[in-house]
Amino acid sequence: MDEYRAKRAEIFQADSLSEEDKAALWAEFEGPFFEKYNKANADAYTQNTDNFVSVFALRNIRHEYSDAQMDSLLNLLAPGLVDIHIHGYLGEDASDGKTEGLKKMAAGIAKNGVTSWCPTTMTMHRDVIMKAFDAARKVKAENECYGAKILGINCEGPFINPSKKGAQPEEFILPPDGDFIVDNADILKLFTVAPEMEGALECIQKVYDDGRVLVSMGHTGASFDEANEGVKAGVRHVTHLFNAMTALQHRNPGVVGVALSDERVSCELIADTFHVNPGLYKLVAKAKGDKLCLITDCMRAGGMEDGDYTLGGQHVIKTGIKCLLEDGTIAGSVLELNAAVRNLKEHTELSLPDVFACASLNPAKVVGEAERIGSLEVGKCADIIICDDNINVITTIIDGEIFE
Numbered sequence: 001m002d003e004y005r006a007k008r009a010e011i012f013q014a015d016s017l018s019e020e021d022k023a024a025l026w027a028e029f030e031g032p033f034f035e036k037y038n039k040a041n042a043d044a045y046t047q048n049t050d051n052f053v054s055v056f057a058l059r060n061i062r063h064e065y066s067d068a069q070m071d072s073l074l075n076l077l078a079p080g081l082v083d084i085h086i087h088g089y090l091g092e093d094a095s096d097g098k099t100e101g102l103k104k105m106a107a108g109i110a111k112n113g114v115t116s117w118c119p120t121t122m123t124m125h126r127d128v129i130m131k132a133f134d135a136a137r138k139v140k141a142e143n144e145c146y147g148a149k150i151l152g153i154n155c156e157g158p159f160i161n162p163s164k165k166g167a168q169p170e171e172f173i174l175p176p177d178g179d180f181i182v183d184n185a186d187i188l189k190l191f192t193v194a195p196e197m198e199g200a201l202e203c204i205q206k207v208y209d210d211g212r213v214l215v216s217m218g219h220t221g222a223s224f225d226e227a228n229e230g231v232k233a234g235v236r237h238v239t240h241l242f243n244a245m246t247a248l249q250h251r252n253p254g255v256v257g258v259a260l261s262d263e264r265v266s267c268e269l270i271a272d273t274f275h276v277n278p279g280l281y282k283l284v285a286k287a288k289g290d291k292l293c294l295i296t297d298c299m300r301a302g303g304m305e306d307g308d309y310t311l312g313g314q315h316v317i318k319t320g321i322k323c324l325l326e327d328g329t330i331a332g333s334v335l336e337l338n339a340a341v342r343n344l345k346e347h348t349e350l351s352l353p354d355v356f357a358c359a360s361l362n363p364a365k366v367v368g369e370a371e372r373i374g375s376l377e378v379g380k381c382a383d384i385i386i387c388d389d390n391i392n393v394i395t396t397i398i399d400g401e402i403f404e
Helices: 002-012 019-037 039-046 066-070 099-110 126-142 176-185 200-210 224-233 254-262 278-291 338-348 352-357 362-366
Strands: 074-080 081-086 114-121 153-159 189-192 216-219 265-271 292-297 307-311 312-319 322-325 384-387 393-400
Touching: 002 019, 019 338, 081 099, 081 153, 081 189, 081 292, 081 362, 099 114, 099 126, 099 254, 114 126, 114 393, 126 153, 176 322, 189 322, 200 216, 200 224, 224 254, 254 265, 254 278, 265 338, 265 362, 278 292, 278 338, 292 362, 307 322, 338 352, 338 384, 352 362
Parallel strands: 081 114, 114 153, 153 189, 189 216, 265 292
Antiparallel strands: 074 384, 307 312, 312 322, 384 393
């Protein structure tokens, strides 16, 4: 580290050198240094790919770093993570409709490397859902850095199939209503619809034609043909692949068959090793490529001790990584997004940049935000995370400022 600091000072404090010369000298020093000091991460620094930047690039974001901060820069740098499906964290839930709860969640998940997110509601009374929408509108409009930035709401229900409701309260399930989605498109990013339900295709087509909200299919008992009809109408995303949908069978490939085979459709994966057997991660990654999005589907027990919690007014028991209703139904997760990245890395042969893209650039593309977030490129938001070799987050930088 002394050698690193001394060389950095020598180059960047030399008034006689142009910025171009400084960059060239630093590049000449940087490669051999990292090979000696931190060979495991050398490629991530020197390749300067869409998903990683060098220490030199970072100095364009902040003018000064303390020695401790510079020490941390010798770890892995990656784009800020983007969680487009998360219900709760630290005892809070987006469906509570509380602005302070959203702010607490935003701060909490930022510590896990999430710099942008979609607070996710569930099947509740329509008034409760509207209250949650309004809370998100208010926090987003304040334009203050409470932590991860709200992109918009992911509304998971109430237009779902009761037979695949999972942990969603059946009494609040409603027929699909495209007008409701379009009327709230100012705050919505995604909306889950079961395409086989009566009126669903008309709803999907209306939202697709409007062009502001992405329709996802999930909590659905659709056949392969019905799922294909949904895609024809405008479905372009799948809610937590494999969970709460018809399975892949050789004579009826179901929703999973459409999800894996249709290139137009992006897919969410809860990579907590419980919701989906990790032996399938490699298959999904190969089938979906840059259409694969890691999500957490985290509920309010995330970041909390084991014990009793609620989801949509229902009693949930958290034990380790499992969250279950009293009848044993899976009720979301307590997954943190950096852990999902770690799990995907461990169980696939994806390169490190491609693994990180599944939790940054890919979801940013899905919600139409890739022009400003999701990768480390000139002109984009300076949303950056610094991790150790095990994808533990050391520092989160949001819009060029270290989030404390």
